[in-house]
Amino acid sequence: xxxxxxxxxxxxxxxxxxxxxxxxxxxxxxxxxxxxxxxxxxxxxxxxxxxxxxxxxxxxxxxxxxxxxxxxxxxxxxxxxxxxxxxxxxxxxxxxxxxxxxxxxxxxxxxxxxxxxxxxxxxxxxxxxxxxxxxxxxxxxxxxxxxxxxxxxxxxxxxxxxxxxxxxxxxxxxxxxxxxxxxxxxxxxxxxxxxxxxxxxxxxxxxxxxxxxxxxxxxxxxxxxxxxxxxxxxxxxxxxxxxxxxxxxxxxxxxxxxxxxxxxxxxxxxxxxxxxxxxxxxxxxxxxxxxxxxxxxxxxxxxxxxxxxxxxxxxxxxxxxxxxxxxxxxxxxxxxxxxxxxxxxx
Numbered sequence: 001x002x003x004x005x006x007x008x009x010x011x012x013x014x015x016x017x018x019x020x021x022x023x024x025x026x027x028x029x030x031x032x033x034x035x036x037x038x039x040x041x042x043x044x045x046x047x048x049x050x051x052x053x054x055x056x057x058x059x060x061x062x063x064x065x066x067x068x069x070x071x072x073x074x075x076x077x078x079x080x081x082x083x084x085x086x087x088x089x090x091x092x093x094x095x096x097x098x099x100x101x102x103x104x105x106x107x108x109x110x111x112x113x114x115x116x117x118x119x120x121x122x123x124x125x126x127x128x129x130x131x132x133x134x135x136x137x138x139x140x141x142x143x144x145x146x147x148x149x150x151x152x153x154x155x156x157x158x159x160x161x162x163x164x165x166x167x168x169x170x171x172x173x174x175x176x177x178x179x180x181x182x183x184x185x186x187x188x189x190x191x192x193x194x195x196x197x198x199x200x201x202x203x204x205x206x207x208x209x210x211x212x213x214x215x216x217x218x219x220x221x222x223x224x225x226x227x228x229x230x231x232x233x234x235x236x237x238x239x240x241x242x243x244x245x246x247x248x249x250x251x252x253x254x255x256x257x258x259x260x261x262x263x264x265x266x267x268x269x270x271x272x273x274x275x276x277x278x279x280x281x282x283x284x285x286x287x288x289x290x291x292x293x294x295x296x297x298x299x300x301x302x303x304x305x306x307x308x309x310x311x312x313x314x315x316x317x318x319x320x321x322x323x324x325x326x327x328x329x330x331x332x333x334x335x336x337x338x339x340x341x342x343x344x345x346x
Contacts, residue, residue, distance in 0.1 A: 001026050002346075003131035004326045007060045009053035012334050017327045018051045019063070019130070027127070027135040034087055034138045035073040036095065041129035042066025042154035043321075043329045043342040044185065045243060046097075046266050050124060051330070054267040057124045063326075064344070065122035066157040067095040067129030068150045074138060092150075093141040096157040096302045099126050100137050114296035121296070130326055132346050142302050145310040155316040155341035156309055159185035160193075161297045164305035166239045166264040167193060169292050175200040176236035179254060181227075181247040183212040184333075185341040186264060189316055190239060191219050193305075196312040204232055206247065209336055215317075235259060243269045245277045252284035252291070260290040318343050 004019040012018070029035055041064040050057045057063075071091045087093070101108050101116035108116050122128045122136065144153045163186040172178055178194055180187040183205050191203055205216035205224040213224035223232070227250045234256040240247055241264045248268075251261050268277075279285055308314070317340025321329045329342045 001132040002323065003062050003127075004323060005060050006051060006057065006063055009051060009057075009059070011052050012048075012331060016331055019327050019330075021324045024062075024131070026133050029073060029075040029135055031075050032138055033075050033135045034071050034093075034141060035133060035135050036067065036069040036093065036141070037072050037133055038067055038069040038129045038131060038346050040068045040150040040154045040346070041344045042158060042185070043326070043333060043344060044158050045333060046158075047123070047330060048243075048334055049267045054269065055124065061123065062127035062129075062131045062134070063123040064129035064131070065095070065097040065124075066154045066159070067122065067134060068144060068153050068157070069093065069129070069134070071141075072133070087138050087141065092144045094144050094153060094157045094302070094306075095122055095129065095134070095136050095141055096161055096297060096299075097121050098297055098299060098302075099140055111298065111300070114298045114301075119296060130323065130344060132323075140299065142299070142306065145306055147310050147313070148315075151318055151320055151343045151345060152315055153306075154343045155185055155189065155318060156306055157302060158297070159341055160189045160309060160316070161302040161305045162186055162264055162294060163190040163239075164193060164308070165297055165301045166190065166262045166294050167197070169294060170237035170239060170260055170262045172198060172201065172237045174198040177202050177204065177234070179204045179206065179232070179235040179238035179251065180216075181206050181238060181240035181251050182242040183207045183209070183216050184241060184338045185316075187239065187241045188215070188219065188340050189314065191216065191221060192314045193308070193312070195220050196308075196314065204235065206230065209338075211339065215339055230254070237262070239264055241265060245270075248277055249284070252279070252289060255289045257287035258289070260292055262292045262294060264294045316341050320345050
């Protein structure tokens with residue numbers, strides 16, 4: 001099979017083509033797994049963190065954790081499994097960031113499998129969807145609603161699901177104000193979801209990119225601007241999806257008393273030129289303001305969001321790229337050339 005393989009980590013400034021287009025053996029199934037013929041795979045900022053070494057993928061690795069494809073083969077009769085829906089050949093399914101969890105620890109039993117110490121991630125701990133085929137545990141695949149095309153569904157499996165979890169953790173109530181720091185693959189779906197779930201709430205978008213600000217306004221944002229020009233204060237909740245610390249510092253200043261900042265990022269970039277997190281207690285944390293991080297997703301997050309998106313007729317904005325052009329899609333993401341989501345098609 002063809003696949004885009006990451007063999008070693010490096011900054012994009014050192015290597016703008018970190019993935020190699022290679023022939024790899026088709027995956028062989030172990031018990032409880034399914035083989036998926038990949039038709040589409042979303043491109044996520046987390047892959048930049050893996051490529052540039054802010055995370056530690058098991059090298060060499062096939063990246064990609066927003067996978068849509070067709071079940072080609074499975075390794076046992078799932079009709080007798082108590083942990084998964086029936087899986088059949090020819091079925092269209094999705095694979096998200098969560099590839100497995102132990103199912104037995106206190107976190108898993110409490111419904112927090114995203115916090116399991118044995119959590120394994122697609123495209124980090126197992127090979128992902130930047131390939132023609134991949135395998136995964138059968139109880140961690142998700143049926144895709146018929147109303148979505150493959151490329152429409154792919155961003156829902158991470159950008160949509162993690163945005164859904166972020167919005168839930170923000171504890172926003174209808175009529176309260178929501179701020180979005182950054183406006184890429186995830187937050188553009190959060191805006192659409194918020195307008196559906198909280199129609200009386202106003203959404204304020206902060207982005208350094210003029211095209212992203214225009215995009216946000218076209219989707220119904222009440223305001224869009226840069227952080228330094230904004231006079232806004234008193235937001236009830238803010239969701240940050242940026243890769244750097246500067247917006248977090250500013251976001252805390254814009255929160256009302258008792259407001260909550262949700263940081264939707266697995267890693268933050270750090271460099272000598274970058275502003276690091278530096279809290280000023282009186283202006284940023286006092287008055288019972290909160291900071292909440294988002295760690296991974298659960299299967300329930302993915303499936304609930306897919307259902308909500310289908311019911312609300314939410315569709316992502318996306319650009320398609322051939323699988324062999326994954327480096328180009330990632331480089332454009334690194335350069336901030338983002339309008340919605342990026343999807344690889346095979």
